[in-house]
Amino acid sequence: MEDQKTEFDRWLKEHFPAARIRFHEPMRCHTTFRAGGPARFMVMPENEEEIALLTARCRRIGLSWFVIGNGSNLLVSDRGYDGLIIKLGRQYAGMSTEGCEIRAQAGVMLSRLSRQAALRDLAGLAFASGIPGTLGGGLMMNAGAYGGELSQAVKSVRVLDGEGQIRTLTKEQMKFGYRTSVLKESGLIALEAVLSLTPGDGKRLLLEMEELNRKRREKQPLEYGSAGSTFKRPAGYFAGQLIEQAGLKGLSVGDAQVSEKHCGFVINRGNASAAEIYTLCRMVQERVYKQFQVELTMEVRLLGEF
Ligand SMILES: Cc1cc2nc3c(=O)[nH]c(=O)nc-3n(C[C@H](O)[C@H](O)[C@H](O)COP(=O)(O)OP(=O)(O)OC[C@H]3O[C@@H](n4cnc5c(N)ncnc54)[C@H](O)[C@@H]3O)c2cc1C
Known part of the structure; x- marks a missing residue:
């Protein structure tokens, strides 16, 4: 396997710019617990083609991979992870709005997403403004707070499956439950989601978010x-x-x-x-x-x- 890893090392350097790859990267720098040993490889893809390319390569050489967002619900062993970490963060955080729907990529932070929704007078995401994770992590966990849950806003989720196929799952197919979804045990990677919101008053939503975040600072x-x-x-x-x-x-x-x-x-x-x-x-x-x-x-x- 060491030979394959050396070869993968070379392959990564050929296919990705140096600024978006890491080797033996301390995971304490990528988790909010600020703990955890090195990941053998880490890549920060910026589109779904790159994510599919990485998983296909790993499958071919038998290297395991693990997707992370902001690492805010993750404890990584001190011994680290001897595979590839695919980090979906600000390089993969595009958003667009059409009517009451927002389409967003998995790496967007929930705080930014809920703020953008409010700025467009769209209600339904204020509860998520203080959750320090990405949309992808939020979909996996069905993140929730103060009576709201991400599942309430989800219309559909575009996913990459273990065979490299891209599919769109409906809200029902996402099998959301308390802090869980179909993503948890299936190995599916959430690429992007369409969120269906309702018309709201942006100014009031921003005030509501501020108030919820004040409560968080007070209690947490x-x-x-x-x-x-x-x-x-x-x-x-x-x-x-x-x-x-x-x-x-x-x-x-x-x-x-x-x-x-x-x-x-x-x-x-x-x-x-x-x-x-x-x-x-x-x-x-x-x-x-x-x-x-x-x-x-x-x-x-x-x-x-x-
Ligand atoms: C101070 C603090 C407050 C918090 N408050 C809340 C709260 O109020 N409510 C709440 O629900 N949570 C809360 N959390 C926990 C955490 O922020 C959420 O669970 C969040 O949704 C995790 O997102 P993440 O991007 O950090 O995921 P990560 O921690 O990076 O990953 C979590 C899991 O999701 C998977 N994952 C990540 N991205 C993807 C993807 N694109 N496709 C498939 N799987 C993926 C990972 O493999 C991992 O299994 C809090 C955390 C902190 C530190």
Whole structure:
């Protein structure tokens, strides 16, 4: 496999400009947890042809790949990832509006998308303005807040499947649920989506967004690295409340800590390793289960060996 990797190295340099490729790239620079070891390869494509080309090449040589957006719901192992990271970010973030519909590429940040919608007097995305992820990550997770969920606005999603075919999925085919969608286990890559919004008052929407973001700053430990809510909300409970009632507020492993401001967040107070963050998450799960017999499942996605 090392031979194939050396060959892939050469191939990448031939097909992509140096500014959009990385080798042995520390994933702590690409995740909001600010932890994680090196990715063997990373590319930041700027169109769907490039994404299809990369996945086809990986398939041919048996190299694994993983798509990321803003890394705001991701914990990467300290040992890193021995494959290709396809990062869909600002190089792949085009948007266009037609009537009440916005077509946007996967790399656009949800904050920018909701602001652009408001500036065009379109309602339906204000809830997402403080979620620090991309549209692609938001579609995978069916990101939501303050009573809204991305699924409510989705009309269709253009995806690239494991065989290199591009298809358009309807909202129903996206199988959205609580923090999940068909993208999760299928290996489908979201390329772009059409969002169907409703006419609104732009000024009021911007004020609403400001107010929601003020609430976030007040309640969430945004001054530290984290991936937002670490655990999913268990039916009938709030993860943060259970963690606090179990007496785990402030519990630490190295620089990883159960936030004192919001127990639903595991934070990185500086130099936490991914292993420390992971160990703390496991401790929280075990202790909450022991005390309340409630299983907390990770909302954060894991990549690599733990
Ligand atoms: C401070 C803070 C607050 C947060 N608040 C919220 C909140 O209120 N509500 C909420 O829902 N989440 C919240 N999150 C979590 C996170 O921002 C969301 O889950 C977001 O949607 C993740 O997007 P991302 O681009 O960062 O995805 P990443 O973390 O990069 O990836 C997450 C998953 O999506 C997959 N993925 C990414 N892009 C694509 C694509 N184009 N096609 C297929 N799969 C893809 C990845 O493979 C990975 O499995 C918060 C996080 C932080 C740090």
